[in-house]
Amino acid sequence: MARIGVFVCHCGENIAGTVDCPKVVESMMHIPGVVHAVDYKYMCSDPGQRMVRDAIREHKLTGVVVAACSPRMHEPTFRRACAEAGLNPFLCEISNIREHCSWVHEKSEATTQKAIDLVRVMVEKVKRNRELQPISVPVTKTALVLGGGIAGIQAALDIANCGHKVVLVEREPSIGGHMAQLSETFPTLDCSQCIMTPRMVEVAQNENITLYTYSELESLDGFIGNFKAKIRMKARSVDMNLCTGCGSCYQKCPQKKIPSEFNTGLGTRTAIYTPFLQAVPNKPVIDRDNCLYFKKGVCKLCEKVCPTKAIKYDQQDEIVEVDVGAVVVATGYNVLNTGFFPEYGYGKYKDVITGLQFERLASASGPTSGEIRRPSDGKVPETVVFVACSGSRDPAKGLPYCSKVCCMYTAKHAMLYKHKMHEGKAYIFYMDIRAGGKMYEEFVRRAVEEDGVNYVRGRVSRIYEEDGQLVVKGADTLLGGMPLEIKADLVVLATAMVASPGAEELAQKLHVSYDAYKFISEAHPKLRPVETNTAGVFVAGACQAPKDIPETVAQASGAASKVLQLFSKPELMREPVVAVVNRTAPPLFSTCVGCFLCEKACPYQAIGREEIKARDGKVLKVVAKVNAGLCQGCGTCVALCRSKSIDLQGFTNEQIFAEIMAL
């Protein structure tokens, strides 16, 4: 006969405020099998836990139900307490009467009754709980880092410098990401490339880091500590071992008019190219969509000039498979392009540009070598209008969130412009100034007070071209909404930060959740900001939400420390919530009939086959077998199995059925 103890927590006022806890305790005593029931103000506190431990010993409990908050909160706490008192921790269950009851209902009889029902149901489950032992799984101490921007670089270096192997995958031909594109960085105005490129070189030289550029994740299988990643190395058409990065090929390439991605379309590149001079690796790729040879079968100039015969037109995409223990997603962001805004000309005005394009104009490595010249005619603009919140914080445009960095970089842009064009006029249309951060507010004040940037609080309703200039129509809300019209030579839109292209597909490959804007969701917004809901997959940088460089670096180091924590032990203990195939008496041996439909249904490829043999070695039957290391306990196989031959430990059909029938 079961001897169950029920412990009802008040959670201060959180539960007791709406649920009559003593009444819950009272009603428990009438349930057969319950030998002890008690309520307490804070069950998770030390005295509360002691109550559980003492009751286990005193009443010889065979099962424990704690009616409290979500099991995600304190299940480990109470299971540990049970284990300390000698009870198998898996004989302890949590009945969630806080999130599922007290927090979502008013104080009433019915609320208390619901709490009683929830606890009663769990008592029926615990009666059928079995002792389970945790499963230990080995950990592959190699990390996969997706994305070679500052977030990925930081995480990769942190992990590699602790002596672990890192596989860094970057989609573009070079690492560096968006940070390599920036001119100066706020609030110190130090040159982005100057602080970035040494890091990139460090990555290339670190012997613990294997770098795959021009590559993408094809698939990720497995589970924490034991992932199998397939990486597609896109055909570079250049043999990386032979190429010395001399640059003869791109100097000779006749296709010179291709808009450069690195220069945000403001400059051009050749068909065989490295994105920028400081690229890592400094070895080119052939853009097959624009290469004359691939388009028309003629040319082959690069092959002729290459001194090391490194050009390989017949190179194919290659898939490499790596075993990794953890994954850091650091795939970054994108910015909306100007074509998104009908009121600002749908992108048809050449001199309406994005903030990222302005970065390239202001950058010493940019298409104008750092001189700010407008794209249409190369004229140095005398008046520049900056429009903050272009797209961001605009529910009408479907982007209600704040892009976070625009206030700061717009101030920086205006400042950079004023530093180069002392006579020029800079206007910033803004909604609010969000300058929270060390030295940030001071930076904005400096733009206003020292550099004489005109801040106009209001939004821009329309931009149109007139006599070779852009007419910016807006309103100054601090002057009672006074209409304002500014004739500008250049307009810079601080367009919203959005998820990078393919973010959704990537999240699906990784089995991590993402929000409505395709930003990857963290496991807990406050307490688990670098973990995703998939164990072993961590997140860093702007693929999670818009953020600036210091925050990104901090988060990347945070993610790296989580990876290192995982790598600090040789084995990982896992909850034994896994599926098992049953065994029965002969002649069946198992009720599994071996249809193996579960094999295909399993999302984790955890189901294989097993021969049941007689003593003489004769195969009596072939049945399904679950690899406990791979199984994630999702229960898909259990639902699919027609003969109910497969069951989930800790959540057996019998337990769930008993719970439902108790209601």
Place this chain on the structure above:
Amino acid sequence: MEELKNKVRELLKAGTVQAVIGYRAGSDEKTARVAFVRQPDEADGLILDPRCTDNLAVYLLKPEVKLLGKLAIVARPTTARTILQLASENQLADGQVIVLGVSADGKAVVELASFEALEKFVGQVPAGLTEEEKVLLAKIEGMSREERWAFWQSEFARCIKCYACRAACPMCYCSRCIVESNQPQWIPVSPHDEGNLEWHLVRAMHLAGRCLNCGFCAKACPMGIPLNLLTQRLAEEAKAAFGAVAGGSATGEYALSMFKADDKEGFIR
């Protein structure tokens, strides 16, 4: 007909198979029964005419039949499709059974020793409902939700839980059916309205996308419940949603155990 008998004699004489599953005359003019022919001279009793509609594939997986040795089976197209479906569910191995395929018109008999040959044989033979069944299905489809519920309620009310439908179904090959599980007792034992409904819904769901519409379940039902309409309707759903048709190939994938990125998600709103 003689062709079939000769083939059977030949297979048994040569020892290629130890038994042939076929049809013999029943107790009256209208019925045919299963015949397990184990001696060459017993082949004389075999028949092949319009009475022979039962899906003989159901016998292939019975443990006592398996003990007979290697088997050959007389198979109309539906039976042939059943064999392929069983193969796709790992219940039959290639070459385990010799299929004596009967053409749709019931005349020609071909020996099909491999699944590949079987796949070609069933190739373009359309599977579907009889005219009678089509009329009834159209009638049910035409009903309102409430009427349809009432219709099936009244049909299931007659069920006596004899499980003849299960015994007749070649796809019900579990060694322990869910109704025999009592921890938990998923389906109540005695025949009453609720338990009957549970049984028939579970049966239909277990056959969703796997039913070959041989109609054997409905024919076996002593209470005359048109059971195959349920499973056949689900087969249509599976076809419409996933393009899945049961029994087309020995390596076919079961729509309900598969996930594909382009699966329809019409149910998510």
